[in-house]
Amino acid sequence: MKIYKIPSDLRAFIFDIDSTLYTNQAYAFEQVDCQVRQFAKERGISADEARRMVAEYRKQFAAEHNGSKVSLGNTLLSFGVPIEQSVQWRRELLEPADFLRRDEKLIDELKILQKEYQLICVTNNPVLPARKTLDALGISEFFPKIVGLDTCFKSKPALEPFETAVERLSKSSESGINAENCIAIGDRYDMDIDLPLKMGMGGILVNGVEEVYQIHKNVL
DSSP states (O other): OEEEEOOTTOOEEEEOOTTTTOOOHHHHHHHHHHHHHHHHHHHTOOHHHHHHHHHHHHHHHHHHTTTOOOOHHHHHHHTTOOHHHHHHHHHHHOOGGGTOOOOHHHHHHHHHHHHHSEEEEEOSSOHHHHHHHHHHHTOGGGOSOEEOHHHHSOOTTOHHHHHHHHHHHHHTOSSOOOGGGEEEEESOIIIIIHHHHHHTOEEEEOSSHHHHTTHHHHHO
């Protein structure tokens, strides 16, 4: 866990979902690969060729952007796949319950955080598979609101998903919430932490759910 900043007036947590609220390498791989295979099928090329295209684009992007990572949605967009198509593929192809199970430790941690703070998720997956993921983990009740890829049709690290999260948090708060009252939690600095910090939020980079279990010990 790497703590970049904790706001002095912390009121809300903005959580990434995938590889943050669970640690499952098989599902993390399948989430990407099922879309790459679908892209290959529609292009009439082999899955291996599609995987090579994605890997080469991401490598080139990092080289041209000071090592920054690029989301799969934006990678496919560069190949002419609209975000709307990415959304539809993910809705149809992702089945988190095939990989994930109820997490009692995570439930206990979120119960602690929910007593003092509002919670929301911002994910590069559409809302439907994101909600299925939370359901599989047994934590859906803690996140009444999800900002997904089909909310703004922009993939993190775009500004719009994080702005939307702050707006929704503020509307459900009696005293209002600004970016300065939020902390972003995620497993990828480029996608989940960098922009929130620039917006004035706090940020904690985690290496999987095992570190999320310890959030309250480091923040409260």
